[in-house]
Amino acid sequence: MTVSQRVTRSILRRRQAIAGVLIGASLSINLAACGNSSNTSQSGAGQKKDVEITLVGYAVPKAAHDVIIRKFAAKWQQEQNQKVTFKQTYGGSGSQPRAVIDGLPADIVHLAVGSDVDKLAQSSLVAKDWDKKLPNNAIVARSVVAIVTRPGNPKQIKSFADLARPDVKWVTANPKTSGGARWNFLALWNSAIKAGGNEAKAMELVTNAFKNVVVQPKDAREATDAFAKQGQGDALLNYENETIFAKERGQSLDYVVPDVNISIESPVAIVDKNVEKHGNREVVEAFARYMFAPESQAEFVKLGYRPAATVADPRFPQVKTLSTIADYGGWNTVQKKFFEDGGVYDKIEAGNK
Structure with missing residues (x-):
């Protein structure tokens, strides 16, 4: 074999070796890629986006x-x-x-x-x-409206009508901003109607009662703070569940649930x-x-809300006459009549100024 032939054969061997390395490397890369793809898919299997x-x-x-x-x-x-x-x-x-x-x-x-x-x-x-x-x-x-009083109920407040007495000052949130306050307003109105009065009698009772309101915060929690922490008023109208919740957490308070009431929904x-x-x-x-x-x-x-079903529970005194919003035509009717601009509440407020 000539020198030239030996050189040519050596070059061919080197090229084959290099090609083998490259093919092996390529196969390794492809296999690794496949493996990574499989792992990614498995780690995300069944996991939904937050x-x-x-x-x-x-x-x-x-x-x-x-x-x-x-x-x-x-x-x-x-x-x-x-x-x-x-x-x-x-x-x-x-x-x-x-x-x-x-x-x-x-x-x-x-x-x-x-x-x-x-x-x-x-x-x-x-x-x-x-x-x-x-x-x-x-x-x-669901809940009902409760009257929270000072310890021992020194003013002997027992009904919504008592809030119209000239010697009683009380707190409620503002019906314009608070749903709870709208229920409070309707509880007063309802008490007059269920006592046998007509709308004129209800207007008289609610007007006289609101003359005695000392403050009307924007929501029920702020109304509770005004009464309990700031010492304003002789009474507070609030959800029964709020009073139960507070009492069970150690707050000393007295409250009355009038037996003529309205179902808060x-x-x-x-x-x-x-x-x-x-x-x-x-x-x-x-x-x-x-x-x-x-x-x-x-x-x-x-939290003090009444059970959806009728269940005996000592925390919830029986309400003899329980009205619902449906008795007054539903919320569309009630909202327009009582709480829209120019409605019954605005007239009462204007008359009391």
Whole structure:
């Protein structure tokens, strides 16, 4: 073999060796890539993207919401393999719909009165038949109106009519901003009607009673603070559940539940327009339904709300005559008649100035 042939054969061997290395390296890279792709797919298998719910409510039931939210989030994570977080915003029920209409991105609302949800429906944020979308006509919690007094009830206040006595000063939130205050107003009005009076008698009673109001904060919690912490008034009108909740946590207070009363019904509703925008309908609807589940209802009862069913409970004195908002034509009628600009409440306030 000549020198030239030996050189040529040596070059060919080197080229074959280099080609073999390159092919091996290529195969290694491809296999590694396939392996990484497989690992990525497996690590994400079944795991859904995190989802967020914005809950907007009136101030009173927050303590129940906190527990219900925690339980729901754990249940949803376990059953759906998806993390759900919540944003919560609270305030007076009368002012919360305006905030949502103005852009607060609520997915679900829990408000003190149906008329506040109706405002959202009128703005096409909530379905017109929102009260048919959830169990129990969307009423998730019930209570009645209680009269909180000073220790020992020195003024011997026993009925709503006693609030019209000239020697009694009292506190309520403002019906323009507070759903609870609207219930307070209606409890007074209802007491006069159920005592056999006509609307003129009811107007007289409520007018005289509101002459004695010393302060009208924007929501029920601030009204409670004005009475309990600031010492204003001889009495406070508030939800029965608020008084039970406070008393069971060590606050010393006396209260009366008049046996002529009105059923306070607080609804929840899904804000459809925002849910569509956020793409979280499945979890929002599941949470809304969960609020009616027995474990959730138990949290409302712990907070002092009356059970949905008629259940004997020593914390809840019997109410002999219990009216409902339906007795007065429903919230659309009541809102327009009593609380819209120029309505009965405005006339009473103007007359008392």
